[in-house]
Amino acid sequence: MERDILTIIVLNFKTYKEATGEAALRLAQTCDDVAKEFSAEIAVAPQIVDIHPVAEVVDIPIYSQHVDGAGYGSFTGYVTAASIKAAGATGSLLNHSERRLKLADIGAGITACRGFDLKTIVCTNDVATTRAAAALKPDYVAVEPPELIGSGIPVSKADPEVVRGSVAAVKKIETGVGVLCGAGITHGEDLKAAVGLGSDGVLLASGIVKAKDQRKALEDLIGGLR
Numbered sequence: 516m517e518r519d520i521l522t523i524i525v526l527n528f529k530t531y532k533e534a535t536g537e538a539a540l541r542l543a544q545t546c547d548d549v550a551k552e553f554s555a556e557i558a559v560a561p562q563i564v565d566i567h568p569v570a571e572v573v574d575i576p577i578y579s580q581h582v583d584g585a586g587y588g589s590f591t592g593y594v595t596a597a598s599i600k601a602a603g604a605t606g607s608l609l610n611h612s613e614r615r616l617k618l619a620d621i622g623a624g625i626t627a628c629r630g631f632d633l634k635t636i637v638c639t640n641d642v643a644t645t646r647a648a649a650a651l652k653p654d655y656v657a658v659e660p661p662e663l664i665g666s667g668i669p670v671s672k673a674d675p676e677v678v679r680g681s682v683a684a685v686k687k688i689e690t691g692v693g694v695l696c697g698a699g700i701t702h703g704e705d706l707k708a709a710v711g712l713g714s715d716g717v718l719l720a721s722g723i724v725k726a727k728d729q730r731k732a733l734e735d736l737i738g739g740l741r
Contacts, residue, residue, distance in 0.1 A: 522740060523556040523716035524706070525578065525636065525657070525695065526733075527608065530562060531724045539565040540572055545730050547573035555737050556716070560608055563594060570603025578636065581614050582607040584623020596627040606634030608718075610648070612659055622651050636695065636718065642680040649685040649692050656685060657718040659697035675712055682713035703738035710740075 526546060528534035534542050539561045550557040551574075558576035561569050570577055585593040599607060609624045610616045616624070621637055628635050635653040639645040640660055648656045658681045682694045693716070696709035701722030709717050719736075726732035 522710060523558060523655075523693075523695070524736065525558045525560060525716065525718045526723055527560045527580065527611075527718060527720040528562060528565070528724060529580070529613075529720050531721070533729075534724045535562060536565065540568055542724065542729055543569045543573045543575075543577075546733065547575050549730065549733050549737065550575050553734070553737050555740065557733075558606075563599065563602075566599060566602040566604050576605040576634075577603060578634075579604045579607040580611070582609065582624050582628060582633075584620060584627045586627065596624075596631045596633055600631040600633055604633065606636065606654065608657075609635055609637045609653070611638045612640060618647060618651075621648065625651050625653050638697065638718070639681070641677060642684050645681040645694075646684040646688060649688045652689055652692060655693040655695050655715070656681070657695035657697045658714075659718065675708075678709065678712040678714055701732075701736070703735050703740075706736055706740065 528539055543559050546557045546559050558578055560578040560580050563579055566577055566579060579599040581594055582596055582599055583593040585595055607628055610621050625635050636655040636657050637648040637653040638657045638659050639648050645656050645658055658677055678696050685692050685694050694714045695716050695718045696714040697718035700717045700719040706717055723729055723732045
């Protein structure tokens with residue numbers, strides 16, 4: 516598994532009011548505009564019910580916030596790879612700290628996504644979990660110590676060894692798996708620090724979604740790539 520990995524910014528909308536319904540459309544359009552203006556790789560992860568309307572108005576990649584390994588059939592309440600693909604998603608997050616899964620379920624989700632040509636980002640919280648996730652060959656793993664999520668303290672500063680160790684562990688197992696740095700990422704200096712530690716981008720949420728000026732916050736973040 517070898518491929519070119521670009522520095523990417525993945526914005527998780529979570530269930531924030533500032534990124535729900537019409538607000539999700541506005542934020543996604545802002546991300547799309549900024550991505551085009553600055554030639555940046557930006558992806559968004561809106562709530563599942565917002566995937567289709569967002570896909571109608573943007574060209575950037577769209578990730579589901581979750582997917583199950585279930586396929587067609589008697590699986591009431593499950594989120595299938597087929598459904599998010601049909602809605603317009605290009606990939607999915609898996610195992611976010613707010614939606615933890617067992618390893619077998621992560622593997623099933625990745626397999627299901629592969630069947631529909633969907634990319635996967637598996638969230639992890641330490642080096643050991645990152646190593647196990649990388650062995651399943653998702654497109655990315657995103658390292659997010661839970662205690663730092665929403666704290667405003669970037670993992671690249673609070674515990675840089677988690678990032679360095681995760682990058683090293685992943686590359687020993689599968690060079691084609693990218694590593695994203697998550698938790699507390701807000702400013703351009705955070706992105707620059709994360710890339711400096713060997714990551715291929717960042718996964719973030721509140722730093723942009725809850726900002727008073729979302730576009731300005733996003734432009735500040737991208738400044739870390741220049």
